[in-house]
Amino acid sequence: CKSVNRHEIRKIPDGLIFGTATASYQVEGAWNEDGKSESIWDRVTHTKPCPIQNCDTGDIANDSYHQYKRDVAMMRELGVDFYRFSLSWTRILSTGFPDKINEKGVQYYNNLIDEMLKYNIQPMVTLFHWDLPQKLQDMGGWTNPYIIEWFTDYTQVAFELFGDRVKYWFTINEPREICYQGYGSASLAPLLSISGYGDYKCVKNILVAHAKTYHMYKKEFQQTQGGTIGIALSVTWFEPESEKDAEAAEESRQFQWGIYANPIFSKTGDFPKVVKETVAAKSLAQGFSRSRLPELSPEEIELIKGSSDFFGINHYTTKIVYRNSSFDNNFPVPSYYDDIGALTHQNETWETAASSWLKVVPWGFYNLLTKIRTAYDNPPVYITENGFSTKEGLVDDGRINYYRLYINAMLDAIDEGSDVRVYTAWSLMDNFEWMAGYSERFGLYEVNYNDPKRTRTPRKSAYVYKEILRTRELDFHYEPDISLPIAI
Ligand code: PNW
Numbered sequence: 001c002k003s004v005n006r007h008e009i010r011k012i013p014d015g016l017i018f019g020t021a022t023a024s025y026q027v028e029g030a031w032n033e034d035g036k037s038e039s040i041w042d043r044v045t046h047t048k049p050c051p052i053q054n055c056d057t058g059d060i061a062n063d064s065y066h067q068y069k070r071d072v073a074m075m076r077e078l079g080v081d082f083y084r085f086s087l088s089w090t091r092i093l094s095t096g097f098p099d100k101i102n103e104k105g106v107q108y109y110n111n112l113i114d115e116m117l118k119y120n121i122q123p124m125v126t127l128f129h130w131d132l133p134q135k136l137q138d139m140g141g142w143t144n145p146y147i148i149e150w151f152t153d154y155t156q157v158a159f160e161l162f163g164d165r166v167k168y169w170f171t172i173n174e175p176r177e178i179c180y181q182g183y184g185s186a187s188l189a190p191l192l193s194i195s196g197y198g199d200y201k202c203v204k205n206i207l208v209a210h211a212k213t214y215h216m217y218k219k220e221f222q223q224t225q226g227g228t229i230g231i232a233l234s235v236t237w238f239e240p241e242s243e244k245d246a247e248a249a250e251e252s253r254q255f256q257w258g259i260y261a262n263p264i265f266s267k268t269g270d271f272p273k274v275v276k277e278t279v280a281a282k283s284l285a286q287g288f289s290r291s292r293l294p295e296l297s298p299e300e301i302e303l304i305k306g307s308s309d310f311f312g313i314n315h316y317t318t319k320i321v322y323r324n325s326s327f328d329n330n331f332p333v334p335s336y337y338d339d340i341g342a343l344t345h346q347n348e349t350w351e352t353a354a355s356s357w358l359k360v361v362p363w364g365f366y367n368l369l370t371k372i373r374t375a376y377d378n379p380p381v382y383i384t385e386n387g388f389s390t391k392e393g394l395v396d397d398g399r400i401n402y403y404r405l406y407i408n409a410m411l412d413a414i415d416e417g418s419d420v421r422v423y424t425a426w427s428l429m430d431n432f433e434w435m436a437g438y439s440e441r442f443g444l445y446e447v448n449y450n451d452p453k454r455t456r457t458p459r460k461s462a463y464v465y466k467e468i469l470r471t472r473e474l475d476f477h478y479e480p481d482i483s484l485p486i487a488i
Contacts, residue, residue, distance in 0.1 A: 008477070009475045010408065010473065010474040010475075011472065012411070012472040012473060012474065013411075016414070016420060016422070017081040017122075017421065017422055017423070018080055018081055018082075018465075018468070019075075019081055019083055019084060019122075019124065019422070019423075019424050020075070020078065020080055020083060020084070020424060020426070020444060021084035021124075021384065021385055021424045021425070021426050021427060021428065022083075022086075022427050022428050022429070022431055023085070023086040023129035023130070023131075023173065024086045024087060024129060025039065025058050025061070025129070025131040025432065026058065026062075026129075026431035026432045026433070026434075027062040027085075027429070027432070028063075028064045028065045029059060029060040029062065029064065030060075030063070030065035030066070034102070035102040035105060036088065036102070036105055037090040037095070037096070037134075038133070038134040038135075039090045039132060039134060040132045040133075040134055040137045040190050041130065042134065043137075043190075044189040044191060045058060052434075052435055052436075053436050054437050054439060056432065056437025056438050056439075057432075060454070061431065062429060062447050062456075063453075067454065068108070068111055068112040068115060069115060071083075071112075072112070072116055072121065073488070074428060074445055074456060074458075075116065075119070075121050076119050076488045077462070077486045077487070078428075078444065078465060078466050078486075079470055080121060081121070081122060081469075082122035082123070082124050082168070082424075083116060083122075083123065083124065083428065084124040084125075084126065084168075084170070084384060084424055085123070085124075085125065086125070086126035086127070086129035086173065087109060087126070087127060087128075087158055087162075088105070088131055089128065089131065089132065089133055089154055090131065090133050091108065091109075092105050092109075092154070092158065092161070093133070093154055095135070096133035096136050096150065096154075097150070097153065098156070101157065101161075106161055109161075109162060110161075110162075117165060123162075123165065123166050123167075124168040124169075124424075125158070125162065125168065125169055125170065126170040126172075126173050126232065127154075127169065127171050127172070127213070128151070128171065130173065130177075130178060130182075130188065130189065132189075132190075136150055137190050141182075141183075141190060141202075142178060142179065142182070142202040142206055143198055143202055143205065147205050147209060148205060151209040151213065155213045155217075159217060159221045159225070163221050163227065164225060166227060167225075167226065167227040167228065168228055168229075169217065169227055169228070169229040169230075170230060170231060170232045171209075171213045171214065171231050172209075172231055173232050173314070173384075174232060174234040174314055175210075175260050176234050176256060176257060176259075178206065179199045179200075179203050179206060180195075180199045180336055183198035183201075183202050184196070184198060184335070185336075187435060188434055188435070195332065195334070195335040195336045196332075196333075196335040196338065196339060197292050199336055200292055200336075201294060203259055203260070204294040204300075207260065207263055207264070207296075207300075207304050208300060210264075210307065211264075211303045211307040212303070214229055214230075214307040215303070215307065217229045229308075229309055230308035230309045230310045230311070230312050230382070231260075231307075231308050231312055232314055232385070233260050233313060233314065234257070234314045234315075235257045235261075235314065236256060236316070237318040237361070237364035237367055237368040238252040238256065238318075238320075238321045238344070239318055239319070239321065239367065240320075240322070241320050241321060241322035242322070244323075245321055245322045245342075248321050248341075249321040249342075250274075251340065251341070252319075252321045252340055252342050252344065254272040254274050254275055255272075255336070255339065255340045258272040259271055261311070263296065263301070263304045263305065264304055264305070264306070264307055265308065265311060265376040266305075266375075266376060268305075269301040269302070269304060270296055270301045271293065275293065275339075276291070276293060278339055279291050279293040279339050280293070282334065282338070282339055283334070286333065288334075292334060310382045310421070311372060311376065311380070311381050312381075313368075313372070313381060313382070313383050314384050314385035314386070314426070315365055315383065316357075316358055316386065317357065317359050317360075317361060317364065318363075318364025319344040319345070320344060320345050320346065320347060321342050321343070321344050322345075323341070323342050323343065324343065347361075351398070353389040353390065353402070353440075354389040354390050354391050354439075354440045355389045355433075355436065355440045358389060360388070360401070360405065362406050362409040363409060365386075365406050365410060366412050366413050369413035370413055370416070370418070372418070373413070373416075373417060373418045378417065378418070380419050381419055381420045381421065381422075382420075382421060382424075383410065384422070386424065386425065386426060387399075387402075387403075387427060388402035388442070389440040389441055389442050390441050391439075391440075391441065392441060393446070394457060394482065395459075395460050395482075396460055396461045399459070399461040400460060400464045403425065403464070403468075404464075404474060404476055407423065407474055408474060425444060425465060426442055427442040427443050428443065428444060428445060429443040429445040429447050429456050430442065430443035430445070430446055430447040430449075431443065443459065444465055445457060445458050445462055446458075446459055458482075460480060460482050462486060463480030463481075463486060464478065464480060466486065467480065
């Protein structure tokens with residue numbers, strides 16, 4: 001892998017646009033206000049005994065439902081080109097179905113979008129960032145093939161309501177986290193651990209629901225609305241420990257994100273060959289009557305192939321992959337990790353964020369962008385999330401270092417031909433970090449959760465990000481004066 005130079009001052013290429021992101025459940029609050037119904041995150045956070053750190057909930061979160069004007073003021077302070085946020089299905093369709101549209105919930109998104117457009121900040125909208133209607137979960141959620149029509153009914157309403165002003169759409173945020181963490185490892189709502197089975201059923205339904213939404217937009221909306229639409233995958237970089245682990249690393253990539261990327265972005269479509277063959281062989285040996293991984297029919301393969309205008313990437317970190325010659329591990333059988341059949345670790349010397357999984361490995365980002373360029377014929381790439389967590393506090397040099405190194409690595413890949421068009425910092429402000437509650441902070445702005453007003457204050461990193469966007473230069477030596485206000 002390539003060692004990254006810290007160029008003193010580096011130009012940002014024209015045309016690359018910058019923004020920040022959040023997601024509905026993580027910031028909105030107002031969990032039961034104005035006709036919003038219960039989502040799977042409302043259910044999980046209200047469960048007793050509480051599964052979330054410190055029993056935190058998103059009931060109030062950042063109160064963005066009432067404070068969208070302050071949120072937009074922060075975007076103006078930073079000087080971002082766009083803001084990526086998600087729609088809460090349960091706020092727009094209280095029943096989960098399109099039989100009734102909740103006008104007050106719609107009004108909130110109209111207000112937010114209109115306020116952004118007033119200042120020329122482009123809305124980038126994620127249709128689904130994890131807060132599924134609980135009622136649909138009661139019917140199996142993403143393991144029930146009916147979700148394909150539940151989802152397309154909902155997304156059609158969203159295009160009709162907001163598509164006149166929204167020109168960037170993301171169907172689904174991070175299918176891997178939804179399927180594996182939600183259905184396979186009980187580490188996100190709905191907290192199921194039916195690994196090696198439930199997670200794979202989810203994969204297929206997500207891909208088909210995504211692709212049908214994509215084609216609906218193309219057919220019924222794009223001509224009049226003129227936007228672009230795709231998916232955001234979470235892509236961790238998997239680096240082999242040594243040469244003998246090259247195959248294990250490649251197989252890990254195929255299982256962890258190729259299972260989504262190959263059907264959408266490869267020329268042949270379908271699940272990766274190694275994933276199909278491995279799961280089929282293990283399933284039969286384990287006494288199943290068919291592969292635990294569903295098949296994609298020829299029609300489904302065609303439907304999914306090419307169903308994204310760009311490759312959306314949420315990237316945070318890197319893992320090292322190895323395989324023991326005496327492959328023995330404690331993974332349950334069957335399970336997703338037993339199917340993968342490889343082990344991972346992270347280097348102890350790598351700097352760590354407040355989230356233990358998040359290590360600073362900028363060359364992994366470079367390797368990943370290079371891989372996407374070569375494996376999928378250089379698609380347009382949108383970096384839909386990238387960021388670093390700290391504890392509370394305004395002086396966040398760790399976050400500044402992370403952003404500089406990762407943007408630098410991205411510029412290296414661009415120099416070599418990667419077609420990166422969008423960069424998104426996660427996150428605009430601290431927010432509800434899922435099972436970690438408010439204990440891990442990803443914000444360029446700090447949010448004070450002890451204050452009923454949820455006051456937001458720029459961190460040092462906000463000044464640095466603003467300067468990168470203003471100058472369109474990456475300068476490792478720039479030191480902001482954070483005693484000065486961050487002016488619009
Ligand atoms: C993302 N990984 O999840 C989510 O989209 C956000 O909602 C979340 O707040 C943010 O990252 C920070 O955790 C991740 O595999 C998914 O390294 C996958 C990974 C990291 C984060």
